[in-house]
Amino acid sequence: MEKLTGKVKTCVFISGRGSNLKSIVKNSRKKNFPAKIELVISNNPKAKGLLYAKKNKIPYKIFKFENRKIFELKTLKELKKRKIKLICLAGFMKILSKNFIKNFKYKILNIHPSLLPKYKGLNTHERVISNKEKFSGCTVHLVSEKLDSGKIIIQKRVKVNSNDSPISLSKKIVKIEHQIYPLAIKKII
Numbered sequence: 001m002e003k004l005t006g007k008v009k010t011c012v013f014i015s016g017r018g019s020n021l022k023s024i025v026k027n028s029r030k031k032n033f034p035a036k037i038e039l040v041i042s043n044n045p046k047a048k049g050l051l052y053a054k055k056n057k058i059p060y061k062i063f064k065f066e067n068r069k070i071f072e073l074k075t076l077k078e079l080k081k082r083k084i085k086l087i088c089l090a091g092f093m094k095i096l097s098k099n100f101i102k103n104f105k106y107k108i109l110n111i112h113p114s115l116l117p118k119y120k121g122l123n124t125h126e127r128v129i130s131n132k133e134k135f136s137g138c139t140v141h142l143v144s145e146k147l148d149s150g151k152i153i154i155q156k157r158v159k160v161n162s163n164d165s166p167i168s169l170s171k172k173i174v175k176i177e178h179q180i181y182p183l184a185i186k187k188i189i
Contacts, residue, residue, distance in 0.1 A: 007034060007035065007036045008034055008035045008036065008085045008086050008189050009036060009038045009082060009083050009084050009085050009086070010024075010028070010035040010036060010037050010038060010039075010084065010085070010086040010087070010088060010185075011037075011038060011039040011040070011041055011079060011082070011084045011086070011087050011088070012024055012025075012037060012039075012040050012041075012087075012088045012089075012090050013040075013041050013042070013087060013088070013089045013090065013092035014040060014041075014042050014044075014047050014049040014050075014090055014091055014092055015042060015043055015044045015047055015091055015092050015093040015094065016044070016047055016048065016049065016091045016093070017047070017048040017049055017091070018040075018047065018048055018049015018050070018052050018053070018090070018091070019049075019091070019174060019177075019178065020088075020090035020091060020111060020177055020178065020181050021037075021040065021049045021052060021053070021090050021091075022049075022052055022178075023177075023178035023179075023181060023182060024037060024088060024090065024181055024182060024185070025037050025052075025056060025058065027182035027185075033182070033185075033186070034185065034186060034189035035086060035185050035189060037058055038058075038059070038082050038084060039058070039059050039060065039061065039078065039079075039082055039084060040053040040058055040059070040060040040061075041060070041061050041062075041063065041075055041078070042060065042061075042062050042063075042092075043062070043063060043064060043065040043071065043092070043093075043094055044062070045062045045064075049090075049091075050062070059082075061074075061075075061078055063075055065094050068094070068097060069097075071094075072096065072097060072099070072100040072103075075100075076100065076103055076104065079104065084106070085106040085107070086106060086107050086108075086109070086185070086188075086189070087104065087106075087107070087108040087109070087143075088109050088110075088111075088181070088185065089108065089109065089110040089111070089143065090111060090181070091111075092110075095147060096108070096143065098145040101143060101144070101145055107142060107188060108142065108143035109140055109141070109142060109143065109153065109181075109184060109185065109188070110140070110141055110142075110143050110148070110150070111138060111139070111140050111177050111180075111181050111184075112124075112138065112139050112140075112141065112148050113125065113136075113138050113170065113173050113174075113177070114128065114136060114137065114138070114139065115135065115136060115137045115138075115139060115155055115157055116139040116141060116148055116149075116152060116155070117148075117149070119136075120147055120148035120149070121147060121148065124136075125166035125167075125169045125170050125173075126166045128160060128169065129160065129164060129165070129166060129169065133160050134159065134160060135157045135158065135159060135160060136157065136158060136160050136169060136173065137155060137156050137157035137158050137173065137176060138155070138156060138173050138176050138177045138180060139152055139154070139155045140152075140153045140154050140155075140180055140181055140183075140184035141153055142188075153184040153187055153188060154180050154183055154184045154187060155180075156176045156179065156180050158172050158173060158176060
């Protein structure tokens with residue numbers, strides 16, 4: 001993988017509300033932040049994050065994921081056209097193929113709401129609570145061919161209280177996600 005330099009052209013992939021997208025965009029407007037958000041891609045035409053992109057005049061594309069191969073071909077074409085060098089998966093709820101990861105020669109980051117390597121995949125907060133964990137948190141990692149298994153860039157933990165529900169734990173962790181994702185971007189560029 002080549003070293004990224006300067007204000008790196010970045011694309012954020014979303015599926016939902018786009019709260020991490022907002023955090024990344026806000027940080028990207030700072031003079032010393034090394035990434036510029038050039039594009040948002042979503043598999044969900046109803047993703048609230050698209051309204052944020054539109055309001056902030058960030059180009060966006062919606063590619064349905066009914067056929068992963070077609071989604072990935074269209075996406076790679078768009079990324080190449082815009083000279084994107086960094087992808088940030090931010091609440092993107094689909095798994096990219098090994099072929100996509102291999103064909104995107106640059107870096108792909110993901111944020112996951114657990115202290116990886118624990119609790120890969122879905123329903124992390126429910127599993128953390130049912131296992132009576134004392135701590136949880138979030139992790140930004142490089143995307144590899146294995147789900148939630150790439151090199152860890154940064155992690156931050158939060159205390160799990162005895163009265164936490166999956167929803168309250170999720171709210172605590174999302175606040176931390178907004179802090180560490182921009183830090184991880186700075187760290188890898």
